Amino acid sequence: MSGIPLYAQLINLFAAILLLLAFAMLTQRRVLSLVNLFAAQGFALAVSTAIVAFGTHQPHLYWSAGLTLLLKVVLLPWLLHRLIDRLDVKWDVEGLINIPTTMLIGIVLVVFSFNLAYPISQLASTVTRATLGIAIASVMLSFLMMITRRKALPQVIGFLAMENGLLFAATSATYGMPMVVELGIGLDVLVGMLILGVFFFQIREQFDSLDLKHLEKLREGE
Amino acid sequence: MTLSGFASQLLQLAIALALAPILVGWVNQCRAWLANKSAPPLLLPYRTIRKLFAKDAVVAEGASPIFRVTPYIVFGAMCCAAAIVPSLATDLPFARAADAIALVGLFALARVFGALAAMDIGTAFGSLGARREMFIGFLAEPALLMVLFTASLISGSTSLPTIVDTLAHRELAIYPSLAFAGVAFTMVSLAENARIPVDNPATHLELTMIHEAMILEYSARHLALIEWAAALKLFNYSCIGLALFFPIGIAAAGGGATAMLGAAVILIGKLALGGFLLAVIETLSAKMRIFRAPEFLGTAFLLAVLAMLVNQLLGS
Numbered sequence: 001m002s003g004i005p006l007y008a009q010l011i012n013l014f015a016a017i018l019l020l021l022a023f024a025m026l027t028q029r030r031v032l033s034l035v036n037l038f039a040a041q042g043f044a045l046a047v048s049t050a051i052v053a054f055g056t057h058q059p060h061l062y063w064s065a066g067l068t069l070l071l072k073v074v075l076l077p078w079l080l081h082r083l084i085d086r087l088d089v090k091w092d093v094e095g096l097i098n099i100p101t102t103m104l105i106g107i108v109l110v111v112f113s114f115n116l117a118y119p120i121s122q123l124a125s126t127v128t129r130a131t132l133g134i135a136i137a138s139v140m141l142s143f144l145m146m147i148t149r150r151k152a153l154p155q156v157i158g159f160l161a162m163e164n165g166l167l168f169a170a171t172s173a174t175y176g177m178p179m180v181v182e183l184g185i186g187l188d189v190l191v192g193m194l195i196l197g198v199f200f201f202q203i204r205e206q207f208d209s210l211d212l213k214h215l216e217k218l219r220e221g222e
Numbered sequence: 223m224t225l226s227g228f229a230s231q232l233l234q235l236a237i238a239l240a241l242a243p244i245l246v247g248w249v250n251q252c253r254a255w256l257a258n259k260s261a262p263p264l265l266l267p268y269r270t271i272r273k274l275f276a277k278d279a280v281v282a283e284g285a286s287p288i289f290r291v292t293p294y295i296v297f298g299a300m301c302c303a304a305a306i307v308p309s310l311a312t313d314l315p316f317a318r319a320a321d322a323i324a325l326v327g328l329f330a331l332a333r334v335f336g337a338l339a340a341m342d343i344g345t346a347f348g349s350l351g352a353r354r355e356m357f358i359g360f361l362a363e364p365a366l367l368m369v370l371f372t373a374s375l376i377s378g379s380t381s382l383p384t385i386v387d388t389l390a391h392r393e394l395a396i397y398p399s400l401a402f403a404g405v406a407f408t409m410v411s412l413a414e415n416a417r418i419p420v421d422n423p424a425t426h427l428e429l430t431m432i433h434e435a436m437i438l439e440y441s442a443r444h445l446a447l448i449e450w451a452a453a454l455k456l457f458n459y460s461c462i463g464l465a466l467f468f469p470i471g472i473a474a475a476g477g478g479a480t481a482m483l484g485a486a487v488i489l490i491g492k493l494a495l496g497g498f499l500l501a502v503i504e505t506l507s508a509k510m511r512i513f514r515a516p517e518f519l520g521t522a523f524l525l526a527v528l529a530m531l532v533n534q535l536l537g538s
Contacts, residue, residue, distance in 0.1 A: 009396040012536045016398030019532070023524060027517075100520040107527050114535050133535050 007055030014048035015131035018168060022138040025161060026106055026145050027099050031089060031153055035080045038157050042072025045164050049171050052128060061176050071186050076160060076193060083197050089153060096148050106141055113137040128172040135169035150211055152203060156196050163189055230311040230482055237486060238304035242457035243267035245497055252501030267453060274446035282343045282439050292339035293447035299332040300454035309461035310485045312383040312472060321380040322370040326363060333359050340436035351435025358420060361519035362413045365406055368526030372403040373466050375533055390469035399533035402525045404467045409522035411459040418504040420515055464492050
């Protein structure tokens with residue numbers, strides 16, 4: 001691994017931390033810790049984006065890092081915390097599958113995505129191409145989190161974490177997306193979060209719970 | 223086999239045997255300080271061992287020879303391990319006989335005999351402890367192997383002295399994989415040495431003890447050997463961790479006596495720090511329910527596998 005400049009090593013380090021945090025979220029039982037882990041993942045993403053910007057002299061990535069910091073570390077966790085307070089849902093989240101099994105499935109997913117990314121990263125010319133596998137893996141792990149969780153809030157956090165992974169993939173494969181696209185995605189996530197927040201209240205009013213299995217029934221009284 | 227290699231081998235084994243009880247005493251002292259209690263003397267484990275050697279051994283009725291030979295086998299396995307692990311120097315003639323995988327095998331041998339002896343007597347506690355020990359062991363062992371494989375992948379060899387040589391003399395670079403492996407190794411060591419999140423070394427409460435339940439029937443010299451072997455196990459694990467993740471200060475081949483002495487001083491410093499950290503971990507965490515142990519060790523396994531995968535992805 002010697003011969004790689006220091007900033008690339010730092011990016012690799014933060015990529016590894018990102019993956020670790022994705023696993024931590026996958027296995028986390030408590031909603032509050034889940035939100036904090038999500039904020040930490042956003043922070044790792046922002047720092048690694050800033051390092052890429054510094055190392056490769058791509059000033060527009062600073063904006064992306066700043067946007068990530070503002071949205072993912074400050075605004076969305078704050079909204080989520082408020083939502084948890086209002087809905088009073090500090091319960092433990094039980095997954096559909098037990099945690100060691102989830103971890104094993106997660107490892108299989110990581111192996112799969114590393115293999116998937118290998119030929120793609122051979123084509124890319126960026127310094128950060130090796131981290132593409134990690135980006136795909138964290139998208140997959142967020143997917144898995146959405147699948148294995150029963151309650152609405154962890155699923156939404158999984159959705160948001162997936163967006164983290166996508167942004168990281170964009171940064172590592174092509175040094176980020178055009179500013180317009182990034183702004184669009186950022187606003188989309190924010191608006192999506194607001195709408196889902198309203199949804200939560202509706203769901204709870206209807207079913208007295210945020211368990212999504214109630215939504216599987218199409219009609220009342222069947 | 224050169225003479226200096228032989229000398230360093232003997233010196234290392236002697237230092238391991240002498241320091242292991244002191245390390246246990248030091249960890250106990252730190253734990254007492256952190257809990258705001260007056261600390262037991264540093265040399266208390268030594269006194270316990272001396273006291274136990276002076277007593278007459280009592281062996282339960284119906285004990286088979288396995289029960290009698292187990293303390294010697296366990297102690298012997300831990301001594302072998304102490305001779306293989308490069309704690310002071312990497313110029314160890316004996317270490318070429320066994321690599322990292324054989325080292326894990328040595329630990330497994332000690333564990334299997336401990337469990338057999340515990341079940342041999344036929345008391346309820348013995349078999350309960352043996353079952354729990356094997357339960358923890360079968361979860362911890364793959365994680366330990368994965369940690370060692372990660373280090374082997376980085377250095378291209380499973381021989382411990384070569385691994386440590388490579389890691390000590392590499393260019394300064396950030397290895398995320400080594401950081402993951404380090405955390406995984408810490409978790410495995412806590413579980414394997416019957417430390418607090420998994421087992422409490424100070425308890426004799428029936429429902430929670432694991433290691434203590436297995437050795438309840440031993441007395442006198444047998445118990446002394448088992449206690450000493452447990453101390454050696456802790457020492458060995460600490461030395462593996464220090465050698466893999468903080469290899470600074472280990473004497474290289476052909477360093478001579480002064481290098482060995484310098485390495486010994488540095489090792490004592492590192493062990494004192496490591497023991498203090500262990501006491502901090504034990505003080506800060508609560509003992510888990512035994513059914514949470516798979517999750518704990520599963521996390522260790524996950525970290526170790528991630529370390530290996532990340533090393534493959536980023537390190538190539």
